[in-house]
Amino acid sequence: MAETLISGVAGRYANALFELAREAGAIDAVKADLDAFVALLAESDDLKRLVRSPVFTSEEQEKAIAALLAKAGISGLSGNFFKTVAANRRLFAVEAIIRGYNALVAAHKGEVVAEVAVAQPLSDAHAATLKGALDAMTGKDVRLDVSVDPSLLGGLKVKIGSRLVDASLRTKLNSIRTAMKEVR
Incomplete structure (x- = not known):
């Protein structure tokens, strides 16, 4: 596999998530959860505001993301990932992180x-x-x-x-x- 380089904040998170998913044998399961989150993001202007706006505190973002994940059935590694991103105030980068993860999966699969x-x-x-x-x-x-x-x-x-x-x-x-x- 050729080395795929994803840089910046999004790259660090995408690489970390990919490595954890690979170790857990859950690359495709995590990808499916990320794709489900992207679909939720595409249909909800409120979720887009939550993700992109700096006015929400990390606690507000964590609570909202936790409720959304429970409703969407996203748990395990993917759920912990989204909660960590929210806790670290990096939700603004979640779309770039998901694109980076998808690029790593594609490179992994050739x-x-x-x-x-x-x-x-x-x-x-x-x-x-x-x-x-x-x-x-x-x-x-x-x-x-x-x-x-x-x-x-x-x-x-x-x-x-x-x-x-x-x-x-x-x-x-x-x-x-x-x-x-x-x-x-």
Whole structure:
């Protein structure tokens, strides 16, 4: 397995969680719990505020996270992880930590992850077509990590490793705007 480097606060937590999960033989179980938390985060503006806002004390965050985890059925290693992150006032970094953990899992399994940002959700057919094109380009099995960013206006951005392909309408319009300024 090639060494995957995830840095910063998120990297330290992601690496620690991955090592604990690997020792416990629970890599996939932890990933499923993290994915469930991401789904909860996507559907709740209140949870997003709790995670991102510095106005909540660590005690308030711990209580809220503990209640949420109990309701969602997230316990064990994953539950302790979220409680530790809340206690250490690092909930603001939880999304980056989860992305880092997922990258470590992908590297562990020999997968290639493509971070795809789109203006609107992809249909299953478009996702399959994109995955097929990326599989052919890389010669490996590519897993898509799709996020929706309406500010792109249209098109998409694809990042695999350090390579970025920006085919967003926003970037194209900015290029045209820059070219028009140069003509004047």
